[in-house]
Amino acid sequence: MKQSRLYATSVAIGGRAVLLMGPSGSGKSDLALRLIDRGADLVSDDYTVLEARDGTLFATAPDTIAGKIEVRGIGIIEMPRVHDIAVALVVCLDGVVERMPLRPKAITVAGVDLPEITLNAFEESAAIKVELALHRATKGL
Template sequence: MSQLSSDLLHASCVAIGGQAVLLSGRSGTGKSDLALRLIDRGAVLVSDDYTEVRRRDRKLYATPPARIVGKIEVRGIGIVDMPHLAEAEVALLIDLDGAVERMPEAATRRLAGIEVPVFTLAPLEASAPIKVELLLKALAR
């Protein structure tokens, strides 16, 4: 039997190699900026600014709210149409609001009843997109 549960998060989301990365933070923290830089490196937009996460068959999936499908806000330009995925399985949550620790302990956050690995990064650092990719590779091991 399939269990359904969902949450709406204040998070942008991109898929890297088919795996969804949630970029969570307050308005103005750099969610869309980091998403745009990841897209430039080959990621695909799932949603910008808000993401619905749904538990289905013990997995968590990210989808865009209907009103923002295929759109991303680019500060200084406006709303831009962007190729997107309708859904991707969540692998990781990046917290853009917290203090970045030099050597962080493993942490998770419960979303729609599923524990998701969470790491805190400074979104506007030049290395932030590379750090996201490195985290995904490390989690895949």
């Protein structure tokens, strides 16, 4: 089983991981904090280790940053985390947000196809939108 490292913050909601992808300053950690405030668990901040097993992608934190999240203006904060969680959704934080996407988007990460949405991390409703998209992506599971 091959591991790879991806520049993404990840959280777990209802036992499924969400990868928050975007460049520095795009709101990955900020959105993760809002999701954690709504009941999500931290998987990894900034970089996520991914491993594909039997067609499922699993996420965990690198040992050096496990249980830590960067809070801009405050610094590095320690918090509980979960690991080895199946990834169910990718959220792109640097792209054009379509008002009403005509068809679902997908992205291939480490050889695994995953649903993808594009959001503005700094919108007040971003955390709720992530939860809704995750529900839609996993309703058949």
